[in-house]
Amino acid sequence: MGRHRGKYAEGPSDRSRRRRGRGGAVAALAAAMVIVVGLAVAGVYMFGQGDGCGGSDIELNVAVSPELAPALADVAGDFNAEEHTVDNRCVRASVTEADSADVAFQITGSGATTGDTDSHVWIPDSSVWPRMVQSQAGDAVITETGTSVARSPLVVAELAEFADDREGTTWTDVVPTAAPGEETDRVVRVVDPTRSSSGLATLYLLNGALEEASPDADTFNAHMTAALQALHRGASADEDSAFLALSGGNAEAPPLMVMSEQSVWRYNEAHADAAAQPSYLDDGTYFLDYPYIVRSEDSEITRAAEVFRASVRSDESAERLLDEGFRGPEGELDDGVLTEGAGFRAEEPSELPAPSEGSITELTRFWNQLKMDSRVLTIVDVSGSMLAEVPGTGLTRMQVAGAASAEGLQMFSDSSELGLWEFSTNVNNNLHYQEVAPIRELQATDDSGNEHRDVLGAALQGMQPLPEGDTALYETYLAAYQEMSRTYRPDRTNVILMLTDGDDDNPGGMELDELMSQLESMSSPSRPIPIITIAFGPDVRNLEPLQQIAAATGGAAYMTEDPTEIGDIFLQAFSLRIVSDDDE
CATH class of the missing domain: 3.40.190.10 (Periplasmic binding protein-like II)
Incomplete structure (x- = not known):
């Protein structure tokens, strides 16, 4: 974990003192005495402003979230003009814009960065970023001071x-x-x-x-x-x-x-x-809470950062931030800036707890897993039973399944790769399956200029069942797994999606034990190819074999008597991508 220190913690007395202001000579003297006594107790010897500077300046680099830059640049300008000192050396604060993610990724090495992100003080837009750094780079110097520079819901x-x-x-x-x-x-x-x-x-x-x-x-x-x-x-x-x-x-x-x-x-x-x-x-x-973070352990720099923090917390600095549309640490705002006429509310909305380090990691994983493009081979049953009508729809099982599958295409990005097979018995000479459309990016175009997404959609809704066809399910599973293994893409999620309305029905064909043995010999944790099966209609009598196949490949098996529910099941199947191994 990053190192935490309590000496910067801001208590209630600090906040009330800030709200009262420092107008007048008596208040100024009292504030100066508080600073001097506090620093003396801590063993820090520092001269205040007005005594001039000796020796070289102490350069304090402050990286701030870009929206803070206008206000904090003004604060730094006034701060430098006032010649604040540490050990009789002037502190010169230099404010630069730095995207919060850039700074976090530079510290952890977990992502691409742009620009110079080194600094002595870091004010990101949210405490999310230092928490992420602490969880991913435990040796990083991240000193939380307890100061929230501004807030915005x-x-x-x-x-x-x-x-x-x-x-x-x-x-x-x-x-x-x-x-x-x-x-x-x-x-x-x-x-x-x-x-x-x-x-x-x-x-x-x-x-x-x-x-x-x-x-x-x-x-x-x-x-x-x-x-x-x-x-x-x-x-x-x-x-x-x-x-x-x-x-x-x-x-x-x-x-x-x-x-x-x-x-x-x-x-x-x-x-x-x-x-x-x-x-x-x-x-x-x-x-967003804009925390004041110190990124150095050097004694002069940490004391300089504390002096600048005092200026950032001053009433004058607070007014500058309110002028830029922020709320103060206590929820205060300038109603002449965030106006009621523009829809802003003076009353601060209720605040929910901030994400934990674990939540940040998990949610980022969810997002990135869905961001990774899919590579899916969809296989559709065209056996004779697909001609049966779905009660209350006036449509056959084939028509309902095709329409639901075409809608499912909307779940995939243009750069995802999808292909389509159909299967029954003897659909392609002695084979029980055949390719309808190759696995290609959905945005790719064919020789006629048609996008692959449109080609797939038309093919799914135009499939015709074979009136005498049976259901050679196991042979088709094996052939699909062999094909996806042969063409495996490690930069994508490789999935087999099977839609069928019946159990395996191919007398003399492959048995379940043989299929399971073949899958076990081919499968590899480093090259996962989950098989997801959606079985629908009253002819599906036994889901257990499909569940065994799913378990062997890290997939899932779903069953419904109503083919119109396929769209919802697509969503459940797709959610496997955001379920970690520990959750399964």
Whole structure:
């Protein structure tokens, strides 16, 4: 873990002293005495401002989240002009913008960074980042001072002209948690959670809300997967891209955007002609808290950082931050900046607990696993029983399964690779299976200029059952596993997805024991190829063989008598990607 020290902790007396201000000579003298006595007790000898500087300056490099830079650059300018000293040497604070993720990734080595991220003091937008550093780089010098420079709650922003009354709305109301193909309200966007506190906090908020609302783990996993997929489709690479999307500066309808309250104010400052309005959701929110972090153990630097921290906490600095759309550490705001007319609320929204280190790691893993492109071979049963009508629909099992599978395509990114087989008995000379479409990226085009996604969708809805065909299930499983093993892609999630309406029915064909033996000999933990089976219809009498096949490959088997439920089962199957081995 990173090293923690208590000497910087801010108590209630510090806060009340800051609120009272330091106007007048008596208050100034009292404040100076408090500083001198406190430092003397700690064994630190420092001269205050006004005595001049001797020797070379102590350079204090301060890296701050970009939105803080205007206010803190002014604070540093005044601080330097006042010639604050440590050991009779002037402290010169230099403020630079630094993306919070860049600094965290530079310390941990866990991601790409841009620009110079070294500093003596670090003020990220959220305590999420130093917690991540502490969990991933235990030897890093991360000294938490207990100071929150500013605060800003997460809200849902939308263009004012499209804004709805969201009284009584919760986080799960805003982000879709339904199976693909179902109607949703507006597109919801976040900034990429691997680089954004607001994006990561959105995942955390949803995770907590869905845990409370879900009756069981399977329902939670399915709904969380749907929410993650919805956010994936609307994720912005950075805040500039998010602002562009919110302004309607792209081809999509203006979305809902999860961002901080201060970001909404900052967006409105630059987009007066397309102003946004914040909504405060009823189930609470997470706050960006801008912690003051010291990254050095050098005695002079740590004392210089403490002197600058005192200036950052001054009433004058607080006013500068309020002028920039932030709230103060006690929730105070400037109602002339965050105005009621623009939709801001003077009352601070209820605050939810911050994510733990474990939650941060797990949610980032969830996001990255869904971010990894899939490579899926889908196999559809075209035996004669697929001609049976699904009660109450006027459609055959084949038609319902094809339509549900076509909707399932929406769950995959354009760069995912999908292929399609059909199977029964003797569909391809003496083979019981045949390729309908090769495994290719969904965005790839064929010789006629048709996108592979469209080719697959048309093929799924145009499949024709073989009236006399039986169900050579086991031979098809084996052939599919051999093909996916032969063409395995380590940079993708390699999956076999089987849709069937019956048990294995191929007299004289492969037995289950032989299939299991073959799968065991081919499978490898380092090259996982889970088999996921969705069995539907009243002809499926025994799910146990399918469960054995799933267990042997790290997959899953689902059964329903109603083929119209395939869309929901797709979502459950896809949620396997966010379930860790320990959860299974």
